[in-house]
Amino acid sequence: MRFAPILTSAILFGSIFATNVIALESGEALYNDACATCHGAAGMGEGPLAEYMTVDVPNLTQLSVRNDGVFPMLAVIQTIDGRTGIRGHGSEMPVWGRQFKAETLAGSGIYGSEVYARGKVLSLAYYLESIQEE
Numbered sequence: 001m002r003f004a005p006i007l008t009s010a011i012l013f014g015s016i017f018a019t020n021v022i023a024l025e026s027g028e029a030l031y032n033d034a035c036a037t038c039h040g041a042a043g044m045g046e047g048p049l050a051e052y053m054t055v056d057v058p059n060l061t062q063l064s065v066r067n068d069g070v071f072p073m074l075a076v077i078q079t080i081d082g083r084t085g086i087r088g089h090g091s092e093m094p095v096w097g098r099q100f101k102a103e104t105l106a107g108s109g110i111y112g113s114e115v116y117a118r119g120k121v122l123s124l125a126y127y128l129e130s131i132q133e134e
């Protein structure tokens with residue numbers, strides 16, 4: 001089986017690549033559903049609900065620029081999840097981790113719903129990473 005390693009790497013690479021593409025696509029769809037009302041379709045804080053907020057809705061395309069050019073992945077994940085107590089500031093931003101977990105189909109059990117919620121938060125974080133401006 002001389003080709004086995006090549007085949008294995010091709011399959012591995014293919015599935016890692018496919019996972020990223022799926023994460024980005026589902027992240028974008030989730031963003032449009034759950035986040036664009038406040039943060040805006042383009043992520044610049046221009047959503048229709050923004051004017052009703054008591055605090056400014058942040059521009060999510062500037063997260064890297066504001067962090068010395070590095071996307072703050074962990075902070076973004078924790079901010080979106082909201083259950084770790086780490087918030088942007090104030091408490092206007094919904095706690096998505098709890099909400100995504102509650103949405104899980106009955107029967108998937110406590111671990112299933114946790115994995116599901118984290119998957120959604122991660123997909124959103126990947127999507128936000130993809131819309132950063134230089």
Ligand code: HEC
Nearest residue numbers: 034035038055056057058079080088089090091092093124
């Ligand atoms: C009800 C309006 C609203 C919705 C909906 C909303 N956000 Fe927010 N978001 C805010 C506000 C306001 C802030 C500023 C921090 C605060 O007050 O909690 C914020 C902060 C953030 C931050 C931190 C930004 C920074 O400058 O550090 C991220 C990341 C973020 N939101 C992502 C999301 C994602 C992803 C979604 C969808 C799952 C979402 N938000 C949905 C209002 C909203």
